[in-house]
Amino acid sequence: MVRGKFIVGSNYKMNGSQSSLLALVGLLNHAQLDSNVEIFISPPLVYIDLVRKNLRRDVAVGAQNCYLKATGAYTGEVAPEMLRDIGAEYVILGHTERREIFKESDTDVGLKVEQALQAGLRVIACVGEKLEEHQAEKTLEVLYRQLDAIADHVLDWSNLVVAYEPVWAIGTGRVATPEQAQRVHRAIREWLRSKKGDHVADQTRIIYGGSVNLSNAAMLANEEDIDGLFVGGASLKPEFVDICNVLQGSR
Ligand code: 13P
Numbered sequence: 001m002v003r004g005k006f007i008v009g010s011n012y013k014m015n016g017s018q019s020s021l022l023a024l025v026g027l028l029n030h031a032q033l034d035s036n037v038e039i040f041i042s043p044p045l046v047y048i049d050l051v052r053k054n055l056r057r058d059v060a061v062g063a064q065n066c067y068l069k070a071t072g073a074y075t076g077e078v079a080p081e082m083l084r085d086i087g088a089e090y091v092i093l094g095h096t097e098r099r100e101i102f103k104e105s106d107t108d109v110g111l112k113v114e115q116a117l118q119a120g121l122r123v124i125a126c127v128g129e130k131l132e133e134h135q136a137e138k139t140l141e142v143l144y145r146q147l148d149a150i151a152d153h154v155l156d157w158s159n160l161v162v163a164y165e166p167v168w169a170i171g172t173g174r175v176a177t178p179e180q181a182q183r184v185h186r187a188i189r190e191w192l193r194s195k196k197g198d199h200v201a202d203q204t205r206i207i208y209g210g211s212v213n214l215s216n217a218a219m220l221a222n223e224e225d226i227d228g229l230f231v232g233g234a235s236l237k238p239e240f241v242d243i244c245n246v247l248q249g250s251r
Contacts, residue, residue: 003202003203003227004038004205005038006221006227007038007161007228008228008243009039009041009042009062009124009163009207009228009230010040010042010230010231011095011235012041012043012044012064012235012236013097014044015236016044021047021051022050024041024240028041028056028059028240029055031244033059033245034244034247034248035058036247037245039058039059040060040089041062042061042062042064042092043061045063045078048061048063048088052088061089062089062091062124064092065092065095065098066083066091066115066116066121067079068108068111068114070115070118070119079119080116080118080119084120089122090121090122090123090124091121091122091124092126093112093116094113094126095165096170100167106149107149109125109146109149110152111153114153117153117154117155117156117159120159122160122161123159123160124207125160125161125162126163126165126209127143127150127165127188128143128164128170128210129142129143129166129167129168134166134168139166140187143164143184143187143188147188147191147192151192157196157200158203160204161205161207162204162207163206163207163208164188164206164207164208164209165230166210168210169211170210170232171233175210175216176208178216178220178223178226181226182224182226185206185225186225188225189202189204192204205227205228206226206227207226207228207229207230208228208229209230209231209232211232212243213239214234214239214242217243221247
């Protein structure tokens with residue numbers, strides 16, 4: 001595939017403790033994982049170092065956020081460079097929980113993406129529409145606005161992954177159907193083509209998040225424009241290992 005490996009990523013959100021995360025790390029360390037899949041896990045910030053030191057090297061570690069400046073007087077914030085320093089390779093930016101609960105604007109997300117890419121992190125840039133926007137058929141309008149604010153800050157697209165996470169599917173158990181997700185992923189890819197050209201459109205991986213679990217992973221993974229899965233709740237359970245190996249069933 002021209003787009004590089006299929007990705008399975010996790011977002012533990014604000015969950016876990018040293019012991020529970022080490023148990024998940026142990027599970028992954030002992031599992032047979034598909035070497036054709038790029039895997040990352042994203043523990044809460046304070047546990048990144050612990051997880052990185054104990055986790056097998058072929059699974060990457062990601063952060064769930066970072067600040068939009070490289071250094072300075074920003075009490076309580078964490079610079080992307082610091083994440084690199086403790087071994088994180090990925091950062092999730094623009095997650096709906098950051099946008100909604102912590103009032104991050106499209107502009108903030110764009111600036112964070114720029115700073116994180118400059119620091120050498122791989123960025124999972126999240127976009128997604130809320131239920132009322134979905135029902136009003138404003139999905140693509142919302143996504144294109146969010147994407148515009150991100151695309152302005154990306155020079156090199158090779159380290160950016162787009163995550164489509166419909167807000168109405170996050171933590172609700174209500175997953176987008178494979179056809180729904182495929183349609184939106186295709187629209188995102190065609191948007192990239194019109195704005196950034198064929199190379200960026202064909203190379204950029206677009207992953208789906210929102211109530212992914214073992215029972216729906218394979219159907220989603222089967223769709224042409226779904227280049228990976230982004231897992232919240234189910235990533236805290238042993239089934240995450242099977243989700244990582246989802247492509248093996250379809251070969
Ligand atoms: P759930 O899988 O719990 O719906 O969460 C998805 C998510 O927010 C990944 O970032």
